[in-house]
Amino acid sequence: SYHNTMTMVPIQEHIDHLLGLVFNKDASFSDLFILACVWGVFWATFLLVAGILLTPLVYGKEWLRRGAERDIERQGGAEGMNKVWGVNHTKEEWIDYLMKQWVGGQLGMFQHAASGILCIPSLLGIGDPAWASSLAAQGLLCEMGFELKDFVELPYKRLRYGKTEVPNSQLIMVTVHHSLTSILAIPMIRRYRDWKVSTVL
Numbered sequence: 151s152y153h154n155t156m157t158m159v160p161i162q163e164h165i166d167h168l169l170g171l172v173f174n175k176d177a178s179f180s181d182l183f184i185l186a187c188v189w190g191v192f193w194a195t196f197l198l199v200a201g202i203l204l205t206p207l208v209y210g211k212e213w214l215r216r217g218a219e220r221d222i223e224r225q226g227g228a229e230g231m232n233k234v235w236g237v238n239h240t241k242e243e244w245i246d247y248l249m250k251q252w253v254g255g256q257l258g259m260f261q262h263a264a265s266g267i268l269c270i271p272s273l274l275g276i277g278d279p280a281w282a283s284s285l286a287a288q289g290l291l292c293e294m295g296f297e298l299k300d301f302v303e304l305p306y307k308r309l310r311y312g313k314t315e316v317p318n319s320q321l322i323m324v325t326v327h328h329s330l331t332s333i334l335a336i337p338m339i340r341r342y343r344d345w346k347v348s349t350v351l
Contacts, residue, residue: 173284175343182291182336189288189295194303197257205253218248236317265292279344287339294335297328 168188171181208214219241225231228241239247268289271282304324308316 172288173281175280175284177339179336179340182287182339185288186291186294186298186335189292190299190302191295193261193292193296194299197254197261200257201253204257205250208253209249214249214252215245218245218252221248235319237314261296262293265289265296268292283343287343290331290335290339293331297332300324300328301332 171177171185222231222241222244228239228244231244232238269286271277272286276282304316304321
């Protein structure tokens with residue numbers, strides 16, 4: 151019992167500290183970066199667990215296989231996809247890959263939706279402005295955390311599995327796609343935290 155008390159107190163203190171940062175309008179750059187990293191760990195854990203649980207439920211289903219085949223055809227078949235991604239997969243290998251990635255794609259859209267939902271109170275002027283703007287800030291940091299996760303995860307997969315798993319084109323696309331939020335999120339929060347759409351309408 152004593153041991154449990156000693157181990158739980160620091161954890162609770164960390165949680166309280168993080169919650170304080172969420173609603174601190176004067177949070178520093180390092181404070182906001184810590185929150186983004188926490189979001190990154192959360193999404194890495196959530197996506198890993200959800201992917202393990204959900205992928206077996208849909209992988210190999212006829213509707214998913216047909217969808218993968220149509221997607222491949224729209225991109226010029228296996229040859230077209232190989233050219234874009236810089237790999238050399240057969241059509242069956244592409245079908246297998248797309249079916250395995252489908253759940254991850256849906257979860258990625260869920261993550262983006264969650265970030266957007268956090269911005270709604272501020273956008274619509276709902277509730278206390280300080281509370282709403284803090285949630286909007288978390289929406290930005292939620293996105294940044296997701297992208298930081300990719301910046302760690304993809305190079306690791308590339309080093310471990312090689313170009314077949316993570317081709318050069320994917321690394322370039324992810325870097326370009328994620329760069330704006332990763333670079334601009336914290337400066338925007340610090341400069342425009344209390345900015346309202348209504349002020350310019």
